[in-house]
Amino acid sequence: MNAFEIRGGRALAGSIKPQGAKNEALQVLCAALLTDQPVTFHNVPDILDVNLLIELLADVGVRVERPKPNTVILQATTIDTDFFSGPVFKKKSGKLRGAVMLAGPMLARFRKAQIPQPGGDKIGRRRLDTHIRGFEKLGVKFHYNTEESLFDLNAETLKGNYMLMDEPSVTGTANILMAASMADGVTTIYNAACEPYVQQLCHMLNRMGAKISGIGSNLLVVEGVTQLKGCEHTMLADMIEVGSFIGLAAMTQSELLIQNTDIAHLGIIPETFQRLGVQLEVRGDDIFVPAQEQYQIQKFIDGSILTIYDHPWPGFTPDLLSIILVMATQAKGTVLVHQKMFESRLFFVDKLIEMGAQIVLCDPHRAVVIGLNRQVPLRGINMVSPDIRAGVALLIAALSAQGKSIIQNISQIDRGYERIDERLNALGADIRRISVS
Structure with a gap:
């Protein structure tokens, strides 16, 4: 079985183009x-x-x-x-x-x-x-x-x-x-x-x-x-890759230029990441994300805890909730992630908790994430990718973590992301494909 070996804690830099949708x-x-x-x-x-x-x-x-x-x-x-x-x-x-x-x-x-x-x-x-x-x-x-x-x-x-x-x-x-x-x-x-x-x-x-x-x-x-x-x-640029790269930049304190994003078709995706405190700049059809030491989760107008949930278009896509959840672990503040459409998509949070994240899984559909504000970095662990989107979320977590992580069952990631290891390594990541028994 193939796996990714990731050595995290590196800032990335450069430009990357999302694949077709x-x-x-x-x-x-x-x-x-x-x-x-x-x-x-x-x-x-x-x-x-x-x-x-x-x-x-x-x-x-x-x-x-x-x-x-x-x-x-x-x-x-x-x-x-x-x-x-x-x-x-x-x-x-x-x-x-x-x-x-x-x-x-x-x-x-x-x-x-x-x-x-x-x-x-x-x-x-x-x-x-x-x-x-x-x-x-x-x-x-x-x-x-x-x-x-x-x-x-x-x-x-x-x-x-x-x-x-x-x-x-x-x-x-x-x-x-x-x-x-x-x-x-x-x-x-x-x-x-x-x-x-x-x-x-x-x-x-x-x-x-x-x-x-x-x-x-x-x-x-x-x-x-x-x-x-x-x-x-x-085909359009893959909006899930665009969102994943925004989350990756924030988590790893990286400066990234995401090119050819088909910005007109991203809906509220950029705004949702901004609500988690991510700075980004739209440059024509590109999105520039600067390196940030910290990002702070906004609250609702009445001061209550922010809730991010999936909803049919033009609402927020469920395929990016895993990225939002991982990102929030190192933010300043608290957010409730509500996955309405699928009852098993949040079950990867046990890996994040093992990495040191502070998450309360309320039920199969809701998780409260208490941001660590980078005071306690995530630590590398051995884990298994349960599905495409959770797999990339765990990959982002591993790239931001201290030490070495192993992600098994990476065929799940390969199902949805084209040569993701090669493309991220070109930005300065340290990801190797290895065989595990």
Whole structure:
């Protein structure tokens, strides 16, 4: 098993560019199945989850070309629809939650699809009801195969309909959008997710010939078309990496220039870090974070303790709460971190407590962090990465800690962050990949 060996306590310096957005890639790559023409993608992150999805697409018959780094051309001319009911698909898709988004385009073009039980992070229950109920509104019938843990979806035709989603699910909205893009008639999706990733998918589908309006709102209207064509699409910078680098700079007292951040699509992320006392300066499309000896957590206007919680866009993304929590351990002041969406995402705080952090885990969803104001540095320990986001949060903690840390199960980190050790070592970090038994 591979692990990271980190020697912390070093200030970093330099510039770094965020990779392409992982969560966007898992949506838009699936959309290549909607046409038999080539679709060219730029700024594709070279990470395990995305590469596994591309491998799945190749397995089903999609022609894959990689003319240069971070560019992928997909052409779905001949598709083996029976592959989705076979053991190889079940095994590979069980490792990747993004595989559920193959269903929408398969239904749109071939009127049948299979959805496996979600794979990926072990961060709590991730139900598929929103996807399935949305497909049902379009005329899809489903059967759940309990023995195979697989949803079989079939439709003679897809007919546009009005639907009020029970939750603004990003993947659910993406799946339904792709299916509705080639349905008969008009589909209206209310309480749709409006994250930048969904907006990017909508813009891409429109370039392919779809007719989607209301982009950026929670009310999307899709006029079905009979055929879609190829296009080119460039992915946004990964907002989670941008936030991670801001947190890294603050924790390690580093001066960093984060380049090409797609600042217009970051929402309240910069402001949220500023509320924790992080100084940052927007320079065009770059973010400059100066080295800070200390950063102080703000309070609410009435003087009460600050609470930071996740919320659907344009609220704060849940994927950055782990970074916020780690950052707060060395801040001046106290903050309540409330993770509403997933019930297992805060269970990595025991490692931080072992490193010397002062955290009270109130319940699976809430943790109170009492900042040490750098009076007591974190200490290096041996630990295991439980999921992608917690893994990088622990990596940031280890880079700020005194002494040596070992992080095992780093495949979780590699699933979402491209060559993170090489890129941070270029800034002055000391991270080595080692083998552990």
